[in-house]
Structure formats: structure tokens, C-alpha cells
Amino acid sequence: MSSLYRKYRPNQFSELVGQDHIRGSIEGMLKSNQIGHAFLFSGPRGTGKTTLARLLARAVNCVGKKKGVEACGECEICLEIQNGQSVDVIEIDAASNRGIDEIRDLREKIAFAPARSKYRVYIIDEVHMLTKEAFNALLKTIEEPPAHAIFILATTELHKVPETIISRCLRYQFHRAAPDKIVAILKEIAVKEGIKLEDEAALLLAERAEGSYRDALSLLGNVSGEKDLNATNLRVLIGLPSAEVINQLLSAVANGQPKTVASLLKAFVEEGLDVGVLVRSMANSCRAQIFNSQGSDVSVTAPLLEELLLALAKARHSIDATSLLCASLISASLTRENKGTQVTASSEPPASTVTDLSEKEVQTAPSVDTVSATPVKVDDSGAFWPSFLAAVHEKNHALYAVVSSAHFEGVTDDKLIIAVKFRFYSERLFELKNRNLIEEIAKQIAGRKLVLECLVKADLDSGTNKEEDLLSTVVEVFEINE
Ligand SMILES: [Zn+2]
Numbered sequence: 001m002s003s004l005y006r007k008y009r010p011n012q013f014s015e016l017v018g019q020d021h022i023r024g025s026i027e028g029m030l031k032s033n034q035i036g037h038a039f040l041f042s043g044p045r046g047t048g049k050t051t052l053a054r055l056l057a058r059a060v061n062c063v064g065k066k067k068g069v070e071a072c073g074e075c076e077i078c079l080e081i082q083n084g085q086s087v088d089v090i091e092i093d094a095a096s097n098r099g100i101d102e103i104r105d106l107r108e109k110i111a112f113a114p115a116r117s118k119y120r121v122y123i124i125d126e127v128h129m130l131t132k133e134a135f136n137a138l139l140k141t142i143e144e145p146p147a148h149a150i151f152i153l154a155t156t157e158l159h160k161v162p163e164t165i166i167s168r169c170l171r172y173q174f175h176r177a178a179p180d181k182i183v184a185i186l187k188e189i190a191v192k193e194g195i196k197l198e199d200e201a202a203l204l205l206a207e208r209a210e211g212s213y214r215d216a217l218s219l220l221g222n223v224s225g226e227k228d229l230n231a232t233n234l235r236v237l238i239g240l241p242s243a244e245v246i247n248q249l250l251s252a253v254a255n256g257q258p259k260t261v262a263s264l265l266k267a268f269v270e271e272g273l274d275v276g277v278l279v280r281s282m283a284n285s286c287r288a289q290i291f292n293s294q295g296s297d298v299s300v301t302a303p304l305l306e307e308l309l310l311a312l313a314k315a316r317h318s319i320d321a322t323s324l325l326c327a328s329l330i331s332a333s334l335t336r337e338n339k340g341t342q343v344t345a346s347s348e349p350p351a352s353t354v355t356d357l358s359e360k361e362v363q364t365a366p367s368v369d370t371v372s373a374t375p376v377k378v379d380d381s382g383a384f385w386p387s388f389l390a391a392v393h394e395k396n397h398a399l400y401a402v403v404s405s406a407h408f409e410g411v412t413d414d415k416l417i418i419a420v421k422f423r424f425y426s427e428r429l430f431e432l433k434n435r436n437l438i439e440e441i442a443k444q445i446a447g448r449k450l451v452l453e454c455l456v457k458a459d460l461d462s463g464t465n466k467e468e469d470l471l472s473t474v475v476e477v478f479e480i481n482e
Pocket of ligand 1 (some may be wrong): 079
């Protein structure tokens with residue numbers, strides 16, 4: 001793997017990508033020569049925290065500065081720091097086992113003057129990983145640092161850094177770089193590397209890197225064997241879904257076609273591709289549509305984008321992100337499938353049903369009451385339903401997944417009436433083998449023949465099921481677990 005990142009690591013404050021808000025403040029500090037002693041750099045990975053720490057270490061120690069605040073990059077001190085050979089710039093990886101020893105060592109040596117430079121700079125990466133003891137040791141040190149010491153703490157997880165530490169530091173929040181900033185730098189580097197990089201391909205890399213300059217460069221490094229990069233060959237090289245798949249999925253979700261969504265997802269997962277990348281690509285596509293719409297109708301795209309982003313956020317904390325994302329997409333399509341359809345009876349009403357409404361009337365019926373007579377509950381303790389659920393559970397797990405999310409409306413003399421949230425569930429229940437099983441179980445429990453009737457209520461609160469349960473139900477129904 002070629003390390004383009006090492007080769008093109010920013011060498012000056014002005015080369016930091018997307019961190020202008022930090023650069024201004026650091027430069028101001030250097031100009032006024034009021035150097036802080038403890039800094040805390042927080043933000044996503046690959047956005048330049050360690051790079052800025054090294055640039056800062058150089059800037060405060062450079063002896064060859066001509067004018068301005070940038071280090072000369074040529075004096076002995078600059079070169080030593082650049083090459084990681086300076087005895088006065090000490091990098092500690094808090095994630096390593098040696099964290100506590102290194103902090104102890106730091107405390108013992110801190111009082112001694114730097115060997116060659118004006119300041120001894122301690123860069124502590126992933127500082128949130130320090131143990132409690134190590135944090136306490138560090139705290140004592142940064143409470144009263146000697147004039148020659150500078151601490152630069154870097155973290156991707158600010159919330160795990162104790163408040164006592166945070167409050168003693170100058171804080172800088174790093175941002176993900178905007179795609180156009182990363183695109184510009186990728187194009188520059190591609191030219192230097194003799195790679196023909198199409199605009200659209202550069203944008204794909206930037207989007208895939210999610211605002212991380214480092215990730216963008218290592219992605220480009222990974223595919224730099226190909227000297228002519230366009231959107232099509234790049235997608236294949238970095239495992240991005242094709243524009244066609246993205247468009248098909250978006251339209252299947254927007255048009256409420258859960259079966260199409262499920263089969264597209266299934267094919268995608270079976271290819272061994274990352275659904276997270278797929279959903280992000282879908283979100284990027286929605287965002288581009290919104291930005292390019294110039295105020296025209298975004299009533300379909302905007303809510304969809306919001307749902308995709310929420311799903312991604314949720315997936316970040318999920319133990320099974322793939323299933324959660326698949327479920328979210330199917331759920332999104334199911335919701336749209338039912339839009340405007342408040343109530344329908346089964347798509348295939350059994351001949352013995354008492355209702356005298358034709359199928360057409362049933363489909364457009366405005367309320368539950370017109371579909372059937374008010375159900376007479378045979379059992380006010382509700383003993384029928386739990387026994388029924390238990391029996392279904394024993395016989396067929398996939399069917400149970402649907403039935404358990406249904407609402408028990410009641411039983412009449414000859415009918416079992418339940419309500420489901422999605423038309424798709426109703427169709428599933430009326431598949432012949434499912435319906436036979438349901439009616440057979442119902443007969444055993446009620447002691448007489450009951451015919452299944454199913455209402456679709458889009459606003460149904462799926463009983464005891466929380467949203468998560470609903471999602472896992474959807475996954476089970478479509479059998480798209482990995
Ligand atoms: Zn220098």
C-alpha cells in the first residue's frame with residue numbers, strides 16, 4: 001500500500017484541510033507569543049489532530065523562522081521534529097499498554113529543561129484511553145506545568161476525557177473537511193502522482209472518506225495502481241455500490257416497494273458488500289438531489305434523507321448494523337406503501353366471511369367500522385391471544401414474527417380479527433400455508449372454526465413492540481439476516 005498520506009502530510013498550518021477555524025486561532029496565539037501550556041484537540045479521526053500537534057511543536061521551537069508564524073522547515077530543530085527524531089517532542093499513544101508508565105516517566109522528567117529546544121512538547125494521542133490513575137498523574141502535571149513544557153492532548157472521544165482535564169486545556173474542535181475541500185486536494189495530488197482522476201471519481205473518494213483527509217488519501221493510495229480513475233472503475237475498486245443500485249433502491253423505498261427493497265438488499269449483502277456504505281451512498285445521492293433541486297420539490301427526498309441519516313446514526317451503536325440498516329430501509333418503504341391507505345381487509349377475503357362488501361369497497365373503506373361488525377370478544381381475560389401466540393411461536397418462528405406485532409381485535413362467532421400495521425404483513429398472513437396454520441391453531445384454542453380476518457391500520461401502535469422490535473421483525477420476515 002503506498003502511503004500517500006505520509007508523503008503529502010500537511011507541512012504548514014495553511015495546508016491543514018478544512019480546519020481554518022483552528023488555524024486562525026493557533027496563528028494568532030503564535031503571533032502574540034502567548035503560548036498556552038495545555039491543548040486539547042478533539043474531533044473525528046483523520047482530520048489532522050496529530051499533524052497540527054507536530055506543526056505546533058515545530059512552530060514554537062523553530063530557530064530559523066524568517067517572518068510570520070510558520071516554522072522554516074529547514075533548520076535542524078525543524079528537521080528533527082519532522083523526522084520524529086527530536087528528543088524534546090515526545091509522542092505518547094495512550095491506547096498502548098505503556099500509557100501509565102509513560103505518564104509516570106513524564107512526571108519524573110518534566111522538571112528538567114529540554115535538551116535542545118525551547119519547549120519540550122508532549123503529544124498524547126487518544127488521551128481518552130488513559131486509565132484513571134494515569135489521568136490523575138497527568139492532571140497533577142498539567143495543573144502547574146513548568147514554563148518549558150507544552151501538552152497537546154488529542155482525542156476522538158471527548159466525552160471520555162475527565163472534566164478536570166478538559167477545563168485546564170485550550171480546546172480545539174476539529175471538523176470533518178467538506179467534500180469540495182477534499183476533492184480539491186485529491187485532484188492536486190493526483191496530478192503530482194500522474195493519475196488521471198475524474199471529478200466525479202474524486203467526489204466519490206471524498207464522500208467515502210467522510211471528511212477525513214487521511215482516509216481520502218489512503219483510499220487514493222489504494223487505487224493508485226490504476227492511472228485512469230473514473231466513477232465506474234473506482235466504484236468497483238473501492239467496493240462502492242453502482243449508481244444504478246443506489247437509484248433503484250431509492251426509488252423502491254420512495255415508491256413503497258418493500259419486496260424490491262428486500263431483494264436488492266439481499267443481492268447486495270450476498271456480494272459481501274457493506275450496507276453502511278450503501279446507505280451512506282443513498283444519503284449522499286439524496287443530499288445532492290436536494291442541493292441541485294434549486295428550490296423545486298424536495299418533499300420526497302428530504303424526509304427520506306432524514307430517515308437514512310437517522311438509520312446511520314442508530315446503526316453506529318448497533319451490534320448488528322447490517323440488519324438494522326436493512327430493516328430501516330424496508331421499514332421506510334413499508335411506511336410509504338401504506339400512505340393514504342388507512343384500512344383494508346385481506347387481499348383475498350375468504351368465501352365464508354360474513355362481510356358483504358366487495359373487495360373494491362373494502363380497499364377504499366374509510367374506517368374500521370364499515371369493514372365488519374364490531375367484534376364480540378369471547379374472552380374478556382384475553383386468554384385466547386396469549387395461547388394463540390404461544391402456539392404460533394411453537395410452530396413457525398417467521399410467522400410468529402408477524403403475528404406478534406399484530407393487534408388482537410377480537411373473535412366473533414366465526415371470525416378471528418387482527419390488525420397489522422403494514423399491508424405486506426397482511427399479505428404474508430394470507431399466504432395459504434400461513435392462513436391454514438393460523439386457522440388450525442385458532443380452531444384448537446377456540447374449539448370452533450374461525451376464519452382469519454386482517455385489518456391494515458397504518459397508525460397502529462404495534463402493541464408491546466417497541467420500534468426496535470418492529471425493525472427486527474421486519475428483518476426476520478424478509479430473512480435477510482447475515
Ligand atoms: Zn525551523
